Amino acid sequence: MDSEALFSLTGPGEAPRAPGGPGVDGFTAPDERSPLPVRMRPAALDELVGQEHLLAPGAPLRQLVSGSSPMSVILWGPPGCGKTTIAHLVAAATDRRFVAMSALTAGVKDVRAVIETARRQRRVGGPPTVLFIDEVHRFSKTQQDSLLAAVEDRTVTLLAATTENPYFSVISPLLSRCVLLTLQPLTEDAVRALVRRAVTDARGLGGAVTLTSEAEEHLVRLAGGDVRKALTALEAAAESARARGADEIDLAVAEQAVDIAAVRYDRDGDAHYDVVSAFIKSMRGSDVDAALHWLARMLVAGEDARFIARRLVIFASEDVGMADPSALSVATAAAHAVEYVGLPEAQLNLAQAVIHLATAPKSNSATAAIGAAIADVRAGRGGGVPRALRDAHYAGAKGLGHGTGYRYPHDDQRGVVTQQYPPDDLVAVDYYRPTEHGAERAVATRLPLLRRIVRGEAPRPADEPSGQSTATQGGPVAAGKDHQ
Structure with a gap:
């Protein structure tokens, strides 16, 4: 992407904005042809669902959106948690020039062009520049180095988004010049609220179809905290229902639209504990095939991979223990991979750990030993x-x-x-x-x-x-x- 192309991306029907005045470069205004997730982006901070830990009065996220602070920020979170939405909210501030680029297509030349324009504007008293870089972890070290001086002297306010751990993917000098905001996957309640809003809101489906509770639960579980995935599936299901001449999306329509079977699994109910119990007991019983089935059942249902990883780390000491001391290292490495790699790729790491633990020799001697020692302490045994x-x-x-x-x-x-x-x-x-x-x-x-x-x-x-x-x-x- 060259600098001229970068500055020519504007909304439908708009003339390219001239450098030197506030504007938005790199984002296209949504219209009725835009995907449902794009149309349903919040127009104001109060519409943002989730990330409550960052929305308190005076919190960095509010300062960033309001423009009350020129601090540079790195947004770190999984896909579909609101990073790009936050960038759009920042872009809506009229007293700043906003330039968006993706690390997938931009290079050092593009970055330097933005910085030079921002520097000229600042000399003549023009508006400050916010530079949004999506997928910043894909920038090489040299590309990230090109940002340092401009971020240091606030020629630009950097807003960067990444799905990768920035402590591994962003160079330390750049990380030290920014505030790191960690975004969490949206809860099921948050995704459900956004799905319902999209069904009724005029920007979304406008009430043209209804959604049964079973279909809604399927979409929410399928999302796994990624609201973009849920809304994309909802749009596909709505189009499928309309093609059939129906005005209701039921479970069968939702399943067919997204080409995945609904899993009878309730993360907060009895089925959740039953599946987890079956998973643990299958590994303890050395049935590797059954253990892999229950692992797949949880992954497809949208279970939190961190929860699965924690169970593996516990199991490694509780049920394998000293019979295979390497089991704890394998489980801990899988837990780290979940944080470092993330789903869907981390399912490979989890599967490897499950296979290792299920086929390992078993011993609960460590569990019994610490249990007996704790029992003696609680009984008052012991002395100076x-x-x-x-x-x-x-x-x-x-x-x-x-x-x-x-x-x-x-x-x-x-x-x-x-x-x-x-x-x-x-x-x-x-x-x-x-x-x-x-x-x-x-x-x-x-x-x-x-x-x-x-x-x-x-x-x-x-x-x-x-x-x-x-x-x-x-x-x-x-x-x-x-x-x-």
Whole structure:
């Protein structure tokens, strides 16, 4: 996109606005031929649904839309949560010149042309310039660098939108010069309200069709927090109903219009908990195929991928545990991928984690161990910290006997010494009971040897724990140094 083309995008029937006066470049005014999501964009901030955490009086979003502050802003959020809508609201402010471009088509030349025009206008007392860049994460480092000086001295007020985590996709110098506003996916209630508005509003369907409750729920679930998806599906369903000569959109029409079957799944009702329960129990029972079915069921129904990821992280320790210690890393990586990549691609990461967890050997020893320890604490068992283990690093601690008698395990060639670690009334209590499953089998072999040495139960010469460091006795750590 060259600079001349950039400045020639105007509404239908409008002459190109001359540089030097307020205007909107890069946005076309909607008309009756525009897609339903475009026609239904809020005309004022009060029509904006969702993002209540950014709409309080004096909040950055209100200041941005009203033009009361020249701060540059990066809008980060999933598709369909209102980033472009906010840009349109900013563009409606008549005391600023607004220029919109997409990082998909614009380059450094276009950015510099906007900045140079803004600089000339500022010299002659012209209106300030707001530069909106959609999909800013697609700009290269060099392209983002071209914005720095103009944002720094406020030649332009940058308004950038991204669906990618800006801490990874936006260079640090640019990020530090902007206020980061995080937009959340719209709730089901918010999407439902916007769908109903589109059915009745003159800008939308104007009441030409009605929507059954089942069809409405299907559209809301299909959206997954993306109102653009819901309104696009609604428009397709309305056109399908009109083609049949009908004035009602029922579930069958909605399903056919969007070519996807409605899933009988209520995210807030019994079915939600039933499906999640079946998902967890299928993984616990090592039925990988059933687990993948329930995962797909939740994804198609629009379940929050972060909720699924959290369940996987919990399951990795609760049901796999020490039988496959890598399971927690896999689950945590999948949870990070959900935040970093997002749906729909993150479904691949979730599927990989589900397959790993379902096929892994199982052990609930960690769950049982912490449960037993917590039960003892709540029952009042336990006592003071043994004197040898107390902190001896502050003035006067040694005078109280803190740390006296502490044995540093690395001073022993086996890396483990006889020493009391629990309080007096919990000596020789076993909380952790390893299984013989998977990687935990090696722990089950090694643990009794460790316990005999630590508890002073006369370990045999052959009982030296495998894999321990063979640090030389009396090494640097033994030279009069305190250890905590």
